[in-house]
Amino acid sequence: MLIQQIELFLIEQPLKIPFKTSYGTYEKRESIIVKILEVDGLSGYGEVVAFSEPWYTEETIHSALHVLQDFLIPKLLNKQFNHPSEIAxxxxxxxxxxxxKAGLEGAYWDLYSKQHSITLAQALGGNKAEIPVGVVISIDEPGKMLKQIGDYLAEGYERFKIKVSRENDYEIVSTIRNSYPTIPLMIDANSDYSIEDIQKLKKLDKFDLLMIEQPFGERQFIEHAILQKEISTPVCLDESICSIEDVQIALELEACKIITVKPGRVGGLTNSIEIHRYCVDxxxxxxxxxxIETGISRIxxxxxxxxxxxxxxxDISASSRHWEHDIIYPEVALLNGKVKVPxxxxLGVEVDEERVRSLSKKIYRFT
Structure with a gap:
């Protein structure tokens, strides 16, 4: 496929409910929607999922715009590729x-799948017709978090991740466990703990958590290894995992027992597949x-x-979890606690480009 044109849409939309973590609160979400057109007029869509502030990673929406315009797009424009792995x-x-990188590569995966008349799932090697999904509950008063869990249970969600900080973790977890002693529950403090908090984290073992996600800093593999030896709850690494090499380091050091894969964080779907294969092995x-993506990344x-x-x-909740109106149709929806694979x-859905344009703060076009 010869890439003839690339468009970037810098959009912003309000969240239905403010999303609070240990490092900040989001009331609105900026995103970059990527559209790639090939010479015969077929188009593919991707999304850059960086945040506006360098909280989660050092990469931001505006640093991503610079890298896309000045380095990545020139590597693709008016050039021919046979498979998305070549983009990576x-x-x-x-x-x-x-x-x-993931925003551009994801758009090419969509384009490639359309050209070959297969679903994105088939192109990646997927074999499920539907998948069970979990939901994330942001930091709030324990009573309000309890109500959200009750509402999400009624909708059919099968796993619950609650955001906590080192100041409120025990109070929140004990409150939830008193009301819901058996639901699949995990916590995520987004690196809010330090190695000095090991005894504090040990106290959470009694709550039978699925995992503790990213308790320490992103490069603190050794500290995570020390913690995992001290607690029975599995440690899961998130921000620490930006490449297959990070996975290899984490597993060699026994720094965790579970890995979460985010295509945006690891550079795209090609790298995600490589990590998947390694972990399965x-x-x-x-x-x-x-x-907190739009429907493009969600799909x-x-x-x-x-x-x-x-x-x-x-963490693949319904579109209605964050948005009054998503930018795809049909939107991502739950049916009996599952999401169907299109x-x-x-992608198997339509991108509402009229809505994308209406949400755009700026549009960039490269030919």
Missing amino acids: SQFNQFKGNQMA KNIPIWVGGM QNVALASLPGFTIPG EGPG
Whole structure:
């Protein structure tokens, strides 16, 4: 396929409910929607899922725009490729900037799947017709978090991740466990703990949590290894995992027992598949994480989670979890606690480009 044109849409939309973590609160969400057109007029869509602030990673929406315009897009425009993995190879010479890379590569996966009249899930190697999903509850008063869990249970969600901080973890977890002693429950403090908190984290073992996600800093593999030896609750690494090399380091050091895979964080779907294969070979449980995305990335995550090695329900909630109106139709919806894998070619949904344009703060076009 010869790439003839690339468009970037810098959009912003309000969240239905403010999303609070240990490092900040989001009331609105910026995103970059990527559209790739090939010479015969076929188009593919991707999304850059960086945040506006360098909280989660050092990459931001505006640093991603710079890298896309000045480095990544020139590597693709008016050039021909046969498979999305070639896109990932084109980007290897540039360090970091995984979310910018993933946005372009994801759009090409959509384009490639459409050209071959197969679903994105089939192109990735998926074999499931539907996937179980989990939901994330942001930090709030314990009573309000309890109500959200009750509402999400009624909707059929099968796994619950609660955001906590080192100041409120025990109070929140004990309150939830008193009301819901058996639901699949995990916590995520987004690196809010330090090695000095090991005794504090040990106290959470009694709550039978599925996992503690990313308790320490992203490069603190050794500290995570020390913690995992001290607690029975599995440690799951998120921000620490930006490449297959990070997975290898984490597993060699026994720094965790579970890995979460986010295509945006690891540089795209090609790298996600490589991590999936490695973890399956090592018998390490993996699941697909979320980034408060639009439906474009959400459907990509659904397709990725259809691969056989993803055995834990991922952060792939319905579109209505965050948005009054998503930018795809049909929107991502739950049916009996599951999300169906789209059956149409590519993403298998339509992108509402009129809405994308109406939400755009700026549009960039490259030919």
